[in-house]
Amino acid sequence: xxxxxxxxxxxxxxxxxxxxxxxxxxxxxxxxxxxxxxxxxxxxxxxxxxxxxxxxxxxxxxxxxxxxxxxxxxxxxxxxxxxxxxxxxxxxxxxxxxxxxxxxxxxxxxxxxxxxxxxxxxxxxxxxxxxxxxxxxxxxxxxxxxxxxxxxxxxxxxxxxxxxxxxxxxxxxxxxxxxxxxxxxxxxxxxxxxxxxxxxxxxxxxxxxxxxxxxxxxxxxxxxxxxxxxxxxxxxxxxxxxxxxxxxxxxxxxxxxxxxxxxxxxxxxxxxxxxxxxxxxxxxxxxxxxxxxxxxxxxxxxxxxxxxxxxxxxxxxxxxxxxxxxxxx
Amino acid sequence: xxxxxxxxxxxxxxxxxxxxxxxxxxxxxxxxxxxxxxxxxxxxxxxxxxxxxxxxxxxxxxxxxxxxxxxxxxxxxxxxxxxxxxxxxxxxxxxxxxxxxxxxxxxxxxxxxxxxxxxxxxxxxxxxxxxxxxxxxxxxxxxxxxxxxxxxxxxxxxxxxxxxxxxxxxxxxxxxxxxxxxxxxxxxxxxxxxxxxxxxxxxxxxxxxxxxxxxxxxxxxxxxxxxxxxxxxxxxxxxxxxxxxxxxxxxxx
Numbered sequence: 343x344x345x346x347x348x349x350x351x352x353x354x355x356x357x358x359x360x361x362x363x364x365x366x367x368x369x370x371x372x373x374x375x376x377x378x379x380x381x382x383x384x385x386x387x388x389x390x391x392x393x394x395x396x397x398x399x400x401x402x403x404x405x406x407x408x409x410x411x412x413x414x415x416x417x418x419x420x421x422x423x424x425x426x427x428x429x430x431x432x433x434x435x436x437x438x439x440x441x442x443x444x445x446x447x448x449x450x451x452x453x454x455x456x457x458x459x460x461x462x463x464x465x466x467x468x469x470x471x472x473x474x475x476x477x478x479x480x481x482x483x484x485x486x487x488x489x490x491x492x493x494x495x496x497x498x499x500x501x502x503x504x505x506x507x508x509x510x511x512x513x514x515x516x517x518x519x520x521x522x523x524x525x526x527x528x529x530x531x532x533x534x535x536x537x538x539x540x541x542x543x544x545x546x547x548x549x550x551x552x553x554x555x556x557x558x559x560x561x562x563x564x565x566x567x568x569x570x571x572x573x574x575x576x577x578x579x580x581x582x583x584x585x586x587x588x589x590x591x592x593x594x595x596x597x598x599x600x601x602x603x604x605x606x607x608x609x610x611x612x613x614x615x616x617x618x619x620x621x622x623x624x625x626x627x628x629x630x631x632x633x634x635x636x637x638x639x640x641x642x643x644x645x646x647x648x649x650x651x652x653x654x655x656x657x658x659x660x661x662x663x664x665x666x667x668x669x670x671x
Numbered sequence: 672x673x674x675x676x677x678x679x680x681x682x683x684x685x686x687x688x689x690x691x692x693x694x695x696x697x698x699x700x701x702x703x704x705x706x707x708x709x710x711x712x713x714x715x716x717x718x719x720x721x722x723x724x725x726x727x728x729x730x731x732x733x734x735x736x737x738x739x740x741x742x743x744x745x746x747x748x749x750x751x752x753x754x755x756x757x758x759x760x761x762x763x764x765x766x767x768x769x770x771x772x773x774x775x776x777x778x779x780x781x782x783x784x785x786x787x788x789x790x791x792x793x794x795x796x797x798x799x800x801x802x803x804x805x806x807x808x809x810x811x812x813x814x815x816x817x818x819x820x821x822x823x824x825x826x827x828x829x830x831x832x833x834x835x836x837x838x839x840x841x842x843x844x845x846x847x848x849x850x851x852x853x854x855x856x857x858x859x860x861x862x863x864x865x866x867x868x869x870x871x872x873x874x875x876x877x878x879x880x881x882x883x884x885x886x887x888x889x890x891x892x893x894x895x896x897x898x899x900x901x902x903x904x905x906x907x908x909x910x911x912x913x914x915x916x917x918x919x920x921x922x923x924x
Contacts, residue, residue: 405702405710412698416915416924417742418691418728422721425698429714436707474915474924524924532922640702648705650830651766654823661822 375501398438468631475542481521547600687727688755694720767830843892
């Protein structure tokens, strides 16, 4: 991995930059994708690095709460499906790290930013998975919310990100189905199982809505991101879309609504719902959720435990390199 | 079940237990590996073994004919009823240990499953045909890993050596046959594992010698897995693995 990609670019004259900016904006307007070799404003690059690396970290940290139930999956089939799903999330993380590297940052820099708290990941993964139903709820609600967001991002202006989203969405919809299937089985099971499903949905409902971020009026990065077409739809639009598609699914499950204010609004053509607890949202984002420390500690520990392996690989490669040079000489 | 069916049932459950227990161990690496790529790879291998376990258990359940399912076999037996060979159940330890164990069983399965493809029992032969392809692929990964770690740094080499020592007494059991399994060999169904040992030894010794490593030729062989005599580790694994099924008996998940 190349750490030196951020090194100096040649100094640019103001008139050149103005022309490049015009060309960049023309492309954005014409819905042409921006590619890694294209000129882009530094702020665009930074904004993308922030969003894409956060997305990659979310996939990777998300492996923990779900991984928490791999060993205790209740059947061999469920275990295989869950393991395959968590493995997919790892794959998504890898794919997104690679896509982000096209912007001139290395994976090790991104990992360092994650471990030192400079980079964020989806706050939802700072909630604990307490029961088997939580595996279902995460697949159904969390992946469901992620898909709404990611479908929108398939049209994002940065080419590698857009292509990553197209590919990832295909797998995520399989994940959502497996989550819903777990919930369905529980909701149609014994009263005990139904209660487990209800409890889990109640706990994950609000954090899932929080995944779309603050209200449009409060969102720090939204305006610029929308202008550059990094984001294509606003936080509130996407959140509403998610609520509208999920409420009928709750009805099919026969569970009670997690929010008593959910009600169809004929005039708006959408469901109305209650207000999110924003205090909790900011508390978790700022590091004081139930599992923030645990998640990062886990990641750091795995990384540190693996250091001797990575060191050995580097040493082995260096030795092989030296040998082949010797043979060539 | 007549005696032949009983032997066949035992045989299938043993192979299923080997697979389910090793898959459980491998899955413990998920989100804990030295590279994200390794989380993915080890999960993939774990998935192959879950697949094997399911195929062996399903067939075992059919032979038994009592209406039990693959999950009844996996989740509702205790330590003394599990009959996996012990090497599969040992904790993952560090990455070196996990990879040496994997290398050892990969070399073993490549030959064992190849021969099992010739089983007169078509169902077993079909499972073996699928599994042997997987094991060949697993070996293509585990072997270079042992090479890199053996010749990497002093620390990685020391860890490989420690893993070899820890595993030496658990290898012999792979090649020990009991009388009922020998009957299955005579019937053309099972493989004579005793006959695989020389080839395995030769392969491993030759490979390790290339990195100036030696696999101690242990006379001591810890055995008992096929009779349900385990290490202390298995009970903890099962209490984790069987938790939901034990707490909520008889439910569908």
